[in-house]
Amino acid sequence: MLALAVQNLVSPSVLFFGMGLGASLGRSDLSVPEAIARFLSLYLLISIGFRGGAEVAHQGVTPGLALAIVAGIVLSAGLPFIAYALLRYGARLDHVNAAAVAGHYGSISAVTFVAITGALTQLALPYDGYMIAVAAAMETPAIFSVLVIARSGQGRAKGELSGDFLREIALNGSIVALLGAFVVGCITGERGMSSLKPFLLDAFPGFLCVFLLDMGLIAGRGLRDGWRSLSPAVAGFAWVMPLIGAVFAALFARLIGLSPGSTAILMTLGASASYIAVPAAMRLALPAANPAIALTLSLGLTFPFNLIVGIPLYIAAAQMIAR
Amino acid sequence: MLALAVQNLVSPSVLFFGMGLGASLGRSDLSVPEAIARFLSLYLLISIGFRGGAEVAHQGVTPGLALAIVAGIVLSAGLPFIAYALLRYGARLDHVNAAAVAGHYGSISAVTFVAITGALTQLALPYDGYMIAVAAAMETPAIFSVLVIARSGQGRAKGELSGDFLREIALNGSIVALLGAFVVGCITGERGMSSLKPFLLDAFPGFLCVFLLDMGLIAGRGLRDGWRSLSPAVAGFAWVMPLIGAVFAALFARLIGLSPGSTAILMTLGASASYIAVPAAMRLALPAANPAIALTLSLGLTFPFNLIVGIPLYIAAAQMIAR
Amino acid sequence: MLALAVQNLVSPSVLFFGMGLGASLGRSDLSVPEAIARFLSLYLLISIGFRGGAEVAHQGVTPGLALAIVAGIVLSAGLPFIAYALLRYGARLDHVNAAAVAGHYGSISAVTFVAITGALTQLALPYDGYMIAVAAAMETPAIFSVLVIARSGQGRAKGELSGDFLREIALNGSIVALLGAFVVGCITGERGMSSLKPFLLDAFPGFLCVFLLDMGLIAGRGLRDGWRSLSPAVAGFAWVMPLIGAVFAALFARLIGLSPGSTAILMTLGASASYIAVPAAMRLALPAANPAIALTLSLGLTFPFNLIVGIPLYIAAAQMIAR
Amino acid sequence: MQMFAKKRIEILIERAVLKRLTEELERTGVSGYSVAPLAGGRGRAGRWEADGQIGDAAGMFALWCIVDAARLDELLQVVFAIVARQVGLVSVSDVQVVRPERF
Amino acid sequence: MQMFAKKRIEILIERAVLKRLTEELERTGVSGYSVAPLAGGRGRAGRWEADGQIGDAAGMFALWCIVDAARLDELLQVVFAIVARQVGLVSVSDVQVVRPERF
Amino acid sequence: MQMFAKKRIEILIERAVLKRLTEELERTGVSGYSVAPLAGGRGRAGRWEADGQIGDAAGMFALWCIVDAARLDELLQVVFAIVARQVGLVSVSDVQVVRPERF
Ligand SMILES: Nc1ncnc2c1ncn2[C@@H]1O[C@H](COP(=O)(O)O)[C@@H](O)[C@H]1O
Ligand SMILES: Nc1ncnc2c1ncn2[C@@H]1O[C@H](COP(=O)(O)O)[C@@H](O)[C@H]1O
Ligand SMILES: Nc1ncnc2c1ncn2[C@@H]1O[C@H](COP(=O)(O)O)[C@@H](O)[C@H]1O
Ligand code: NA
């Protein structure tokens, strides 16, 4: 486990994240153009989705898929309530910000998903291709839980549940890209994969490094500007919540009988926090929340925690828990 | 033929086009940053041009080249007159818009060119490398025919033929990129190709998928905003004109004795409509035309028609016609 | 030597540079979006840095490294004084512009570095992986020499040496990217290289071609707008200075006993002029200087000179000079 | 040329809310509007930069709309209904145009 | 600081026509102009977005030019000769500058 | 709605100097500012285009800042201390806002 942690720590992508972090904490003007950052995130979603689909086309739809998706949805919908309680009553964050942050932690991080599947592949631990569909299914339920939480507040914030809003959430560009590529991957299978392999598979680690460099830059900017406004308790949440999410995910995984590899993935999904799709929904649902808080927590604290401490831990635990 | 149609239909690139179309018809906010879209179109032109040039360097300049180029020029210059007549008197489109749309259909679509060469390669049907030069030669003649048509109008629109305008057309960035890369490919041949292969060749299907996703998004936007303003007759034109263009191209191909593969390509070029180089020329020459009409027809209706129905048809026909 | 010159001349990347040059001299509207150009320069720096680092991890830190770095720093710090003297008293350029241009020629050009290592690889002439560290070390010393030169002027321009300014220079994004990737390459070595190879190595010649196309476009723009304001003497400087830089570099290389391959690299670094990192420093230190002059000289005249004439010459000389 | 006085409303607005604002403006029947990307800025919510942003929410835009003074108040009401709770800024200035009937 | 009144002409213009406009402005001897990209908008010709555009014609820009009031009419004439037939918009507003001799 | 008069300072500035300017503005305690990228322009230093630029120095931005008239002079002084020697341009215009206490 420690070996894996160390190996993760010195993988090129983690080092590029660190390089970005260092550069922006040191106030370097290194930056990735906005259009490139947007493209990289589109590329990652398409690549992940397509590979998941091709994997499912290869393995066939196993009976576990539906169960795993349900588990994922319940997890994503449930975790925000725990996160909210911790933030509101444990860390004394105000109602609106606690609700917004909670939404991020119910949802998942695509790059953390990539990291766990990479680690599993390295360890030759098999996992189910459909877990990417589970990841996609876990993107949005948290958003609706936040709306419920927000309404229960002392009238200080009101969420909205109009049809427009639901459509905006369901048709969010990132989710459409991920699911669309998944479907294309399912349909074209091996044949499609063989023609797209150089772009979507072989070049992936390189694009990922640039993306993580950029994530490091953003995380550093957030930490630099935002660390004063983060109380120790709120910062601590960013390291405690992943463990809680992973524990609940492990319970669900045991319940539905996932394999060790897939269990580790579900735990990682539970432990990870969103920074692509959820922030946009929060700006619409809870405009009074300060977006910098959630971003700094999820990108600056939880993401590296999962990469370095979390993933090795989840894999070790999954091997003990799962049959 | 049907098998090819179905296979085309489930190729990753066509599915990505469909995904983009669906996303934008469904009002998703999925989008490709402008800078990326411009880069992808530059990349495609360079890749196509370079490969054509390397192919010519490999095959040598066969006597058919000059003839094929002349045929392409005549075709590109002639088709706008037919298209104009159909639109003006058949579909009752107004003078200026009929002229502008006609210009798009005289010129060619680079991505449709890629699709036909891909299909030929899959079928192991050989074709001449110089057809990319023919494609390049067919980009602009249509623009001059439009100027002639526009002048003949009832004085409502006047085209312009100043030296500046001619220079702007001839030095259009897209044409320079395509021809320039063709020349570089000719000069460096195999040697150049071997060093650029991973970028220009292996990664091509991947970049093409992102480009087609984007084309689907744009086509969907056009159809969504524009379908009301398209009469059924004008919409029908987008499916009839490709067949007419293909028939004329077949005649020319027979006349100059092209191989079956090259015949299928010339037919596809005749059948396809421009959406990269011509629109800019039309904004200068016919500013009163509504650019959305031509774009919606060529991208939203003709392009998928050629991909799914046209190309299999043209190949089948070419095999019957050509020696 | 002539054979190498000719071969360099017809390499795809040089031809793409020529294509860009021709397109912009001919006033084509071909262009590379700003975000893409910025990304390409980031990509090149990361790729060069990472490969240098992986090479050092492979070869180990040989004793020559420290000596070579010191030689590079002295060279970069010293050349601006010679360049200034030539420009000011030989070419009669005004004080401020002479100082700014001199700074560019003390520093180095990353793309010229790529060209020399490519030529050496083709000739199977080995060189030390740490030369990329030497290149990085030569980026900035010239900037400080310029500040000294500027102060010595007749009070017409005053440089500034505040802590802020030093930090801005040291943490310049380009230098951080190059050095950061170098460190990541050192740490991850072979293992990192094998996962990043398709992106950072295989795709490199392709990305380089697009980058050089862009450099050609910019150089052409500069020559078109700027050639009137360049006196023949100033233009001549752009071809004389590289030779002077190369001679000094050869002396240093001989002194510290570099191998023929590394000698050729040091000569090329001495001969090349910056257009990525130094211009930004000059805008801060010498705002009264006209940035177009330095850019046109280094990109429009010196860069192609080194590519076509210089590199073959430096290699031939290095083989004679070095042990 | 004869010029006619109009009002120019400028709204700085988050990416996530832009679509709502334009749809609402279209519903009121404005003759047109233009949108330009921002690269960064600073306000009560702190400093931000567009470069490198990876989320769907990131980024702000400047939207402006040239309208007749008679419609100003109505439009400001519509705009504030959307923008008031968001990060952003609304300002109004005087401009002159040549073809008054367009607005 | 003492400020001097000048005029600011703003022209929204298509990518395809931008080069003509700047060349024409340079011919009249304006002291300078600036161009910013637009991300989208709506006008008589409908709605458009810059994102994803693949054609050489796609995209619009805002060009503005600070000039002396005395030159306003002449410049508007030049501008309208190019822009009138195109998709676009011209407006004028008042600004103040510190160094009046530059314009 | 009741509107209140404010001043809008607009500064065209090089990429290399932008950070200095924003840091200086923040030091004076302005309530906010916005930055938009330019695509090109022309001035005394000639013509330039953002497209294709490869250097860290390339590019210009328009920064604007809505402030109370009472603070205008102080801010102009700060701005000119940085911008005067650089390529660039400063102009001031009148705007109206709804919530005057923000500026
Ligand atoms: N005084 C100001 N002048 C110009 N732009 C401003 C000003 N205040 C705020 N902004 C812009 O409006 C955005 C949101 O402001 P706020 O809602 O105060 O956080 C900032 O990020 C700036 O881009
Ligand atoms: N009232 C307006 N306010 C601001 N921008 C406008 C307005 N009307 C038109 N525009 C802009 O000008 C472009 C062309 O307008 P039009 O020529 O009417 O199609 C639109 O796409 C908008 O970007
Ligand atoms: N009269 C003007 N109107 C608008 N923008 C200008 C004007 N003069 C200069 N500029 C802008 O300011 C930049 C620098 O001007 P300069 O310092 O004169 O070279 C130019 O590149 C333009 O973007
Ligand atoms: Na989670």
Ligand code: NA
């Ligand atoms: Na055609």
Ligand code: NA
């Ligand atoms: Na040098």
